Each structure stands twice: as structure tokens, then as C-alpha cells.
Amino acid sequence: VLYARLARLHRPIGWLLLMWPTLWAVWIAGQGRPAPWIVAVFVSGVVVMRAAGCVINDYFDRDFDSHVARTQERPLATGEVSVTEALVLFAALLALALGLVLTLNHETLLFAAAGVFIAVTYPLFKRFTHLPQVYLGIAFSWGIPMAFSAQTGTVQPVAWALLFANLLWTVAYDTMYAMADRPDD
Numbered sequence: 001v002l003y004a005r006l007a008r009l010h011r012p013i014g015w016l017l018l019m020w021p022t023l024w025a026v027w028i029a030g031q032g033r034p035a036p037w038i039v040a041v042f043v044s045g046v047v048v049m050r051a052a053g054c055v056i057n058d059y060f061d062r063d064f065d066s067h068v069a070r071t072q073e074r075p076l077a078t079g080e081v082s083v084t085e086a087l088v089l090f091a092a093l094l095a096l097a098l099g100l101v102l103t104l105n106h107e108t109l110l111f112a113a114a115g116v117f118i119a120v121t122y123p124l125f126k127r128f129t130h131l132p133q134v135y136l137g138i139a140f141s142w143g144i145p146m147a148f149s150a151q152t153g154t155v156q157p158v159a160w161a162l163l164f165a166n167l168l169w170t171v172a173y174d175t176m177y178a179m180a181d182r183p184d185d
């Protein structure tokens with residue numbers, strides 16, 4: 001239960017916000033008839049990678065989270081989960097994600113590697129900019145070019161347009177979400 005809380009599996013809004021644009025891309029790239037295996041990989045991959053992103057975010061933010069009302073009860077901030085346990089969980093989630101993406105084409109594997117980089121660096125990026133929502137927008141949109149690559153072997157211009165539109169949507173909703181932390185900033 002603690003690991004599920006650390007991965008925020010009890011809060012589906014996060015993976016739903018990641019799932020919607022990814023599935024839009026899967027369906028558009030598949031011309032309304034995506035390959036069932038690709039749908040299954042992306043649905044599973046979204047949940048797994050969102051969980052991994054939450055774990056690595058909490059790892060990097062563990063010293064800050066205990067001072068923020070919204071995050072002070074997170075398992076790493078309270079000490080209920082150790083740093084080692086969190087890193088092992090993160091590695092296990094990445095291994096599961098790798099197992100999924102290895103069933104897809106080589107191009108998608110390259111996009112996935114970039115996606116892991118984005119997921120790992122997002123918590124650090126928050127420390128150096130006042131616009132972390134833009135970087136989060138890239139992270140939450142990265143499934144779009146991956147879906148096109150997996151479904152068609154190429155990333156068409158419409159994928160980049162969809163990524164940009166989703167990035168703007170993410171910036172909007174995450175800016176509103178961030179307002180909850182203003183008293184603690």
C-alpha cells in the first residue's frame with residue numbers, strides 16, 4: 001500500500017491526464033483502427049511511467065515535500081518508505097516499462113529513452129525555472145510522438161501539432177494546480 005501511495009496509484013487523475021492525449025495519438029495514427037497490442041502497450045505504459053515519474057519526483061523532492069502542506073504526507077517525506085526502497089521501486093517500474101516498449105519498433109524505443117530522460121529530469125528542472133509546467137507539458141505529451149512511431153513507423157507533422165496543443169493544455173491545468181502551493185513557495 002505504501003508503494004502504491006508513493007507511485008500515486010490511488011490518484012488516477014495523473015495517469016488519466018497522461019492517457020487521454022496518448023490515446024488520441026494512438027487512434028489518429030491508427031486511422032481510427034489502432035493495433036490492439038499497441039493500445040494495450042500504451043495504456044499499460046502510461047500507468048507504469050506515470051507511477052515511475054511520481055516515484056522519482058518524490059525522491060528528488062523528499063526534503064522539500066515535508067515543508068509543503070499538500071505533500072508533507074508523502075511516504076518519502078514522512079520516512080515511511082526509505083530512499084533505497086523508492087529507488088528500487090523506480091528501477092522496477094522502468095524495467096516493466098522497458099519490457100513493454102521492447103515489443104514495439106526501434107524508433108519507438110528511442111523515443112522511450114528520451115521520455116525516461118524527460119521524466120527523470122523534470123523534478124530537477126523545477127529548481128531552475130519558473131516555468132516547470134512547460135517541461136511537464138513536454139513530459140505529458142511525449143506519448144504522442146511515441147504513439148505515432150509505434151503505429152506508423154514515422155512521426156507525422158500532425159503528431160507535433162498535437163504535442164504542442166497538449167503542451168498548452170498541460171501548462172494551463174498544471175498552473176492552476178500549482179496555485180495550491182503558493183503559500184508554501
